[in-house]
Amino acid sequence: MRAADALFKSLEVEGVDHIFGIPGGANLPTYDALVDADLRHVQARHEQAAGHAAEGYAHASGKVGVAFGTSGPGATNLVTAIADAMMDSVPTVFITGQVRTDLIGTDGFQEADIVGITMPIVKHSLLVTEPEHIPEYIHEAFHIASTGRPGPVLVDVPQDLAKAEIDYAPRTEPVDLSGYKPTVEGNLKQIRLAAKAMANARRPIIYTGGGVRNGNASAELRELCDTDDFPVTSTLMGLGCFPADSDQWLGMLGMHGTRAANYAMDEADLIIAIGARFDDRITGKLSEFAPSAKFIHIDIDPAEISKNVPAHIPIVGDVKLVLPKLTREYQALQTDSSRLDGWWSRIKAWQGEYPLTYEPGTDGEIKPQFMVEMMHKVTGGEAIITSDVGQHQMWAAQYYGFNQPRKWINSGGLGTMGFGLPAAIGAKVARPDEQVVCIAGDGSLIMNIQELATAVNEEVPVKVFLMNNGFMGMVRQWQELFWSERYSGVENGPSPDWVKLSEAFGAGGLRCEDSADLEEMMVATLEHDGPALLDVRVSPRENCYPMIPAGNAARDMVG
Amino acid sequence: MASTDMVRLEDLHAGRSPLSGRKHVLSILVENRPGVLARVAGLFSRRGFNIDTLAVGPTEDPDISRITLTLDGAVHPIDQVTKQLHKLVNVLKIRDMEPEETVAREMALFKVSAAVENRAEIVQFAEIFRAKIVDVSRRALIVEVTGSHDKIEAFESMLRPHGLLEMVRTGEVALARGGD
Numbered sequence: 001m002r003a004a005d006a007l008f009k010s011l012e013v014e015g016v017d018h019i020f021g022i023p024g025g026a027n028l029p030t031y032d033a034l035v036d037a038d039l040r041h042v043q044a045r046h047e048q049a050a051g052h053a054a055e056g057y058a059h060a061s062g063k064v065g066v067a068f069g070t071s072g073p074g075a076t077n078l079v080t081a082i083a084d085a086m087m088d089s090v091p092t093v094f095i096t097g098q099v100r101t102d103l104i105g106t107d108g109f110q111e112a113d114i115v116g117i118t119m120p121i122v123k124h125s126l127l128v129t130e131p132e133h134i135p136e137y138i139h140e141a142f143h144i145a146s147t148g149r150p151g152p153v154l155v156d157v158p159q160d161l162a163k164a165e166i167d168y169a170p171r172t173e174p175v176d177l178s179g180y181k182p183t184v185e186g187n188l189k190q191i192r193l194a195a196k197a198m199a200n201a202r203r204p205i206i207y208t209g210g211g212v213r214n215g216n217a218s219a220e221l222r223e224l225c226d227t228d229d230f231p232v233t234s235t236l237m238g239l240g241c242f243p244a245d246s247d248q249w250l251g252m253l254g255m256h257g258t259r260a261a262n263y264a265m266d267e268a269d270l271i272i273a274i275g276a277r278f279d280d281r282i283t284g285k286l287s288e289f290a291p292s293a294k295f296i297h298i299d300i301d302p303a304e305i306s307k308n309v310p311a312h313i314p315i316v317g318d319v320k321l322v323l324p325k326l327t328r329e330y331q332a333l334q335t336d337s338s339r340l341d342g343w344w345s346r347i348k349a350w351q352g353e354y355p356l357t358y359e360p361g362t363d364g365e366i367k368p369q370f371m372v373e374m375m376h377k378v379t380g381g382e383a384i385i386t387s388d389v390g391q392h393q394m395w396a397a398q399y400y401g402f403n404q405p406r407k408w409i410n411s412g413g414l415g416t417m418g419f420g421l422p423a424a425i426g427a428k429v430a431r432p433d434e435q436v437v438c439i440a441g442d443g444s445l446i447m448n449i450q451e452l453a454t455a456v457n458e459e460v461p462v463k464v465f466l467m468n469n470g471f472m473g474m475v476r477q478w479q480e481l482f483w484s485e486r487y488s489g490v491e492n493g494p495s496p497d498w499v500k501l502s503e504a505f506g507a508g509g510l511r512c513e514d515s516a517d518l519e520e521m522m523v524a525t526l527e528h529d530g531p532a533l534l535d536v537r538v539s540p541r542e543n544c545y546p547m548i549p550a551g552n553a554a555r556d557m558v559g
Numbered sequence: 560m561a562s563t564d565m566v567r568l569e570d571l572h573a574g575r576s577p578l579s580g581r582k583h584v585l586s587i588l589v590e591n592r593p594g595v596l597a598r599v600a601g602l603f604s605r606r607g608f609n610i611d612t613l614a615v616g617p618t619e620d621p622d623i624s625r626i627t628l629t630l631d632g633a634v635h636p637i638d639q640v641t642k643q644l645h646k647l648v649n650v651l652k653i654r655d656m657e658p659e660e661t662v663a664r665e666m667a668l669f670k671v672s673a674a675v676e677n678r679a680e681i682v683q684f685a686e687i688f689r690a691k692i693v694d695v696s697r698r699a700l701i702v703e704v705t706g707s708h709d710k711i712e713a714f715e716s717m718l719r720p721h722g723l724l725e726m727v728r729t730g731e732v733a734l735a736r737g738g739d
Contacts (some may be wrong), residue, residue, distance in 0.1 A: 120605045124648045144648060179590065179651045196566035256565060269568055294571045303642035315637035373651070 051081020211275015
C-alpha cells in the first residue's frame with residue numbers, strides 16, 4: 001500500500017472523521033490519498049486557521065483535532081496554532097508535508113525545518129525517515145497528544161516517503177513508549193492527607209483550571225464540591241466545569257476575576273488547586289500571593305507542581321481518577337460544614353459590596369457587558385461560545401455564566417488574537433447540532449477573517465457577534481491606565497465595513513447601533529440560514545473591570 | 560472527628576528549598592534518535608537553565624545514548640529541571656548523581672608553550688598529576704590529563720603561568736559506584 005494511504009488508514013483506526021487543512025506541493029501524496037479516505041476534510045483558507053479549527057474541534061469534542069499543512073510556509077503558518085495548543089494543553093496532531101528526503105538540508109523550494117522550529121512548542125514531534133514508520137508514528141502521535149497532559153504533536157512527512165509503497169497491517173496493539181508513562185492514579189496516602197487538611201481548613205477555596213475540562217472531570221468536581229460548602233473559583237480555561245449558577249461559585253479569579261474570588265484566595269488558609277497551574281494572570285505578584293494559604297495541588301503534570309507556588313500536599317494524577325477518591329476520603333471524615341459559616345459571611349460581604357457591575361448605557365448606547373448578557377439571553381446560556389483575545393474575551397468570561405464544560409473555547413495561555421472564528425468552525429464541525437457563536441473583537445477578527453470563506457464554502461453555519469469598539473481595546477485600556485494615555489497603534493478606524501465584508505464572503509451581515517435593537521438582531525443573526533456576522537457598535541472607551549494591574553497583588557484590585 | 564484532628568494546617572510544610580546550592584551531575588539516558596540532543600539542549604535554553612558541562616556518547620545498548628551534564632544547583636531548581644526533562648518522550652531515565660556515590664571524570668588537553676628551560680618543570684607537574692605528554696614540538700607540549708573536575712582545575716592553574724596556548728576540556732562523565 002502507498003504510505004500516504006496507510007496514513008489515512010491509521011487515522012481511521014484512531015477514529016478521526018474530520019481534518020482541517022490546506023494542500024501544497026509537499027503534501028500532494030497525502031491529498032491524493034485523501035480522495036479515497038473515509039473522512040471529511042475542511043479546507044481552510046490559512047494554515048493558522050486550520051490549526052485553530054482543529055483546536056476548536058478538540059475543545060468542543062474532547063477528541064484529538066487534526067490539521068494538515070504543506071512544507072515551508074504551510075508548516076510555518078501552523079506555528080501559532082501549535083504554540084496555542086501547547087499553552088492550553090489541547091490534544092492536537094499536526095501533519096505537515098516536507099520536501100523530498102534528497103532535498104532536505106539543501107534549502108529546497110518550500111523547505112523549512114519545521115521539526116526544529118517547533119521543538120520548544122510541541123509536546124512531541126516526529127520526522128518520518130522511513131515510509132514504514134508512518135502508521136506507527138501516527139498512532140504514537142495520537143497516544144501522546146491525547147494522554148497525560150494533552151498537547152500538540154507534529155508529524156513531518158517527506159513527500160517521497162509518502163509516495164513509497166509499504167506493507168501495511170492495521171495496528172492492533174496499544175502504543176507503548178518506554179519514555180512516556182503518565183502517572184494517572186494519584187497517591188492514596190496523599191489523597192487522604194488532602195482530605196484531612198480540607199476537613200481542618202477554616203477558610204478553604206477550590207481553585208480549578210483547564211485540567212478539569214481536559215480530564216473530563218466536571219461531574220467529579222461537582223461531586224467533590226457537594227461534599228461540603230466549599231467556595232469554588234476557576235481560571236479562564238476552566239469556566240463551565242463548575243456551574244456558574246451554583247451558590248458556591250465565586251466567579252472567575254485572576255487579573256479580571258471577581259473581587260470575591262481574588263479576596264478569598266488572598267485570605268484562604270487552604271487552596272485546593274485542581275488542574276490549574278498558578279499562571280501569572282492568576283497569582284499576580286507571586287511573593288504576595290495567598291500569603292496565609294497552604295496548598296493542595298492536583299495535576300497530571302508533575303512539572304507543574306511546585307513550579308510557581310510550592311505545594312504542601314502534591315498529588316500527581318488524572319483529576320478524573322483522583323477526585324472521586326478525594327470525595328470518598330472526605331466524606332468518610334464526616335465534617336461539620338458550620339465551621340465554614342464565618343468564612344462564608346466574609347465572602348458574602350465581598351460579593352455584596354463588589355458585584356460584577358457596570359453603568360448601564362443611555363440613549364441606545366450598547367455597553368459591551370450588556371451585549372454579553374444579551375448573548376446569554378438569546379442563546380439560553382446554552383451555546384458554545386468561542387472567543388478572540390482582548391476585552392470582549394474577559395467580558396464574555398465575566399458575564400456569560402457558563403454552566404457546562406466545553407462550552408467556552410478561547411485562547412488563554414498564548415492569547416492568540418484571531419483564534420475565535422476558526423475555532424468556532426472547528427467546534428461547529430464537531431458539534432453540528434449545537435449553537436456555536438464566536439464573540440469577536442474588531443482587532444482580533446480581521447486577523448483570520450478569511451475563514452468566513454471556509455464557513456460559507458464548507459457550509460458550517462457559525463455566527464459571529466462582533467464587539468466592535470474601533471480599538472485594540474485591551475491595549476488601549478492599558479495605555480489609558482498605565483501609560484499616561486499615550487495612545488499608540490490602537491485605533492482601528494472605520495475600515496472595514498463589516499456588513500459588506502460578510503456579504504462579500506457570502507455570509508449574512510447585520511449592524512446594530514442601538515441597544516433597543518440588539519435582541520432582535522441577535523435573534524435574526526442566529527436564525528440566518530448559514531454563517532452570519534452581527535456588527536455590534538459598543539461603547540468605544542469602556543474599560544474592563546475589575547482588574548489586578550500586572551505585577552500587583554489581589555489586594556490591589558482596581559475598578 | 561478525631562481522625563481529622565491529626566492534620567493541622569500549621570503542621571504542613573512545602574518541602575525543601577528548590578535550590579540545593581551545589582553542583583549537580585545529571586546522567587540522562589535517552590533514545591539514540593536524531594534530534595534528541597537538540598530537544599534536551601533546547602529545553603535548557605527555553606527554561607533559562609544554564610548547562611555548565613555536557614558530554615554525550617553511546618552506552619552498552621546501541622539504541623540508548625547517555626547525556627551527562629552538570630549544572631549549578633545554587634541558581635537552578637534541579638527538581639524542576641529533572642521534571643521538565645522527564646516530559647521529553649525520548650528521555651528514558653534521569654539520575655541526579657549523589658557526589659559520594661559517584662565516579663566522575665573529565666579529560667582535558669593543554670597545549671603549553673614549553674621553552675627548553677621550563678620543559679622539565681612541566682613534565683614534573685604532569686607526573687604529579689598523572690598526566691601524559693602526548694605531543695612534543697619545538698615550542699610546545701600537549702598534555703593530556705584525566706580526573707575529577709577539581710583536579711583538572713588545579714592542573715590548569717599550575718600550567719597557566721608557563722603560557723597556556725590552547726586548552727580543550729570534555730564535559731564530565733559519571734557512573735554510580737556499586738553493582739546496580
